[in-house]
Amino acid sequence: MTKEKLLSDTETLRRFIQLHCDKKHHDVPKKRGTLEVTFKEEALAELPYNVCEECETLMLYAYGKLKNCPHENKPSCRKCPNSCYEKPMWKKMANVMMFSGMQLGLTKIRKLFSK
Ligand SMILES: [Zn+2]
Numbered sequence: 001m002t003k004e005k006l007l008s009d010t011e012t013l014r015r016f017i018q019l020h021c022d023k024k025h026h027d028v029p030k031k032r033g034t035l036e037v038t039f040k041e042e043a044l045a046e047l048p049y050n051v052c053e054e055c056e057t058l059m060l061y062a063y064g065k066l067k068n069c070p071h072e073n074k075p076s077c078r079k080c081p082n083s084c085y086e087k088p089m090w091k092k093m094a095n096v097m098m099f100s101g102m103q104l105g106l107t108k109i110r111k112l113f114s115k
Contacts, residue, residue: 001069003039009066009074010037014047016100017059021051023103028052035063058092 014035021030030050037044049059065084066074077083077093085093 001039001066001071001074003042003044005074006039006066007037007044010035010045010063011047013059013062013066014049016096017055017062018049018051019100019103020096021055024099025052025055028054031056035059037063039067055096058089058096061089062093 021028030052032048032050033056035047035049037047049056051059062085065077069084071080075081077085083090
């Protein structure tokens with residue numbers, strides 16, 4: 001894992017989980033928090049979030065996995081030969097990624113046609 005990769009992957013993670021929570025859990029109480037991204041004791045960024053408890057747990061879990069990824073050149077988790085996620089968390093994460101990926105895709109397509 002490299003510093004740059006950890007930072008960009010964590011930003012993507014936060015963005016996807018935030019979007020998913022905004023759209024899917026709007027009737028669930030949210031809590032504000034900050035995800036502190038650190039790499040080998042060096043503070044890289046503080047990413048604010050405002051999500052429900054379930055999503056916060058998922059985000060912190062996924063961040064922990066990213067941070068401890070043993071691969072020098074981290075493959076995409078989907079293609080990883082020894083995925084470190086536990087099954088239920090993996091399912092949740094796959095859900096979030098698919099949902100938010102589609103949302104972001106749609107926004108892009110809408111922009112293309114909005115001129
Ligand atoms: Zn949520």
